[in-house]
Amino acid sequence: MASVTPAEQPPLGLRERKKIKTRKAIRAATYALIEQQGYDATTIEQIADRAEVSPSTVFRYFPTKEDIVITDEWDPVILAELRARPDDESWADVLRHVMRTALDLSLAEEPEVTRLRSRLGVEVPAVRARMMESMAATGRLLREALAERSGLAPDSLELRVFAMSVMGGLMEVSHYWAETGHRDDVRELVDRALDVLEHGLATGKP
Amino acid sequence: MASVTPAEQPPLGLRERKKIKTRKAIRAATYALIEQQGYDATTIEQIADRAEVSPSTVFRYFPTKEDIVITDEWDPVILAELRARPDDESWADVLRHVMRTALDLSLAEEPEVTRLRSRLGVEVPAVRARMMESMAATGRLLREALAERSGLAPDSLELRVFAMSVMGGLMEVSHYWAETGHRDDVRELVDRALDVLEHGLATGKP
């Protein structure tokens, strides 16, 4: 695999490099503090101290406290992956593939963070809220892709409902994963979820 | 119809009556202020003033500002309706019926509020977040009902995913309704959404 990393190759100036470093420092500080104190008990001031920046800088990098936790850099990757799938593949298979890629990357790069994040998604309402926002955003991406694939208008009620229902289902997978401490089989969970989304509920009664 | 109103019949004491009045006053004040100033510009203090209570009282009645906007009293009604449907009805029909009842009630009782609420759902992130929370809660109700109906465990991944995906789809209907100023045909929108959720996307290609 030829460099499957989040971002860019352009020769990045010193300024940019510093920015990335601060960004990372803030996120690392946040994760560490949350691990040992919990989310609410962790204040922006503490984060700033630990990351060796001023509180104002923290806000310059992340609009809200929740964003420090949930922001990641996979969206462009996902989008690319989404567009790269063959035209005749069913949406479920496309999603299966895309989700698998995203999960693999995320789990490989920073496994504890991935877990912590999904745990916070169940435990802290504010974080959950922010996650749903970003889920809705991804839903909009998804419906663009599905529009091309299905020939439906991207803003038709049908497509919108469909995309959001898929995202809702996938979000539930994350919660389920966090609640029932399953280990590495998130991907299996995703597969099962996509089966449900594709074929509907397999009820006991016919 | 014999009194299809949110709540109770027991002879309510003066204390209870006052509580209900204050609650209503706070909500009314909030809606009025938001109509004329917008959500963010409206502070709790203003709401308290207008409702002729103290700010602390406002917080006593509603945990957050968003709750003042989105709280309603239909959940018990919905739940009852959900359980009352015949056993052999398909989940889609059950939902169709329940949603229709809820919408009819809500639109009949306070049409402007219903519209405003769904508008705020698109415009104000915090409100949207709170709506999704309550949507998730309703999703849990839904999956209880679906569990009885389908024979699946209420906390099985499959059922959870299914319920949340349905709720996601329905939430999108509300957003769609708010964005495209459709008039009275929310119910038609719901019908179309449920068709999608039941049968999947009707794509252009076979």
Next chain:
DNA sequence: CCATGATTCGACAGTAACTCTCAATCACCA
């Protein structure tokens, strides 16, 4: 190598949502 212009940073002040506490008031019941 230095001046210039653009960013970025830290410090500070301000707002508003929420929390807690305590004393005063009020509805209910004997």
Next chain:
DNA sequence: TGGTGATTGAGAGTTACTGTCGAATCATGG
């Protein structure tokens, strides 16, 4: 009517977040 427990109001405190303003830092052209 007097006691009692619930409800309220006032106030002070915490914290996330916003805006502004010089100072410091850095990329760039001469």
